[in-house]
Amino acid sequence: MDSVLPGGCQCGEVRYEVRGKPLRTYACHCSICQKQSGSAFGLSAQFPGGSLDVTRGRLEHFVREGNGRGFRCYFCPICGTRIYHQMFTEKGDLPRINLKSGTLDDRSWYKPGCHVWAENAQPWVKFSDEDVVFAQQPKPEEMPVFHE
Numbered sequence: 317m318d319s320v321l322p323g324g325c326q327c328g329e330v331r332y333e334v335r336g337k338p339l340r341t342y343a344c345h346c347s348i349c350q351k352q353s354g355s356a357f358g359l360s361a362q363f364p365g366g367s368l369d370v371t372r373g374r375l376e377h378f379v380r381e382g383n384g385r386g387f388r389c390y391f392c393p394i395c396g397t398r399i400y401h402q403m404f405t406e407k408g409d410l411p412r413i414n415l416k417s418g419t420l421d422d423r424s425w426y427k428p429g430c431h432v433w434a435e436n437a438q439p440w441v442k443f444s445d446e447d448v449v450f451a452q453q454p455k456p457e458e459m460p461v462f463h464e
């Protein structure tokens with residue numbers, strides 16, 4: 317995979333580049349990700365904070381709260397495509413961003429390293445024996461690190 321990964325929103329107004337390799341990749345089956353994606357789960361790639369640059373257009377964001385944290389959720393103001401979110405606490409931003417991996421131009425390398433909130437998964441979602449599955453939200457250090 318390339319060290320600079322371009323991506324963008326559905327309408328093409330917003331383009332971005334993210335540098336480096338993800339820290340972790342995961343599928344989240346929580347009800348919030350189902351709502352956000354309009355689908356059965358969300359797909360994320362965590363990168364270090366500051367590794368994403370918007371190269372065209374601009375993002376807007378809204379804030380939601382949950383689990384004692386805030387989430388700034390960034391999206392294209394024209395088509396509404398979510399690009400990423402950044403978590404923060406009263407101590408400041410957490411040192412990572414959660415990119416919606418489906419917005420990357422090249423998704424051929426992507427595979428979720430684990431599944432979280434599996435207890436909330438749609439009943440037809442079947443996990444295989446090789447999948448790393450967490451019933452709820454694991455600590456970041458419990459999640460597999462990304463490897464190609």
Ligand SMILES: [Zn+2]
Binds near residue numbers: 397
């Ligand atoms: Zn757009």
Ligand SMILES: [Zn+2]
Binds near residue numbers: 344345349350358433
């Ligand atoms: Zn979720």
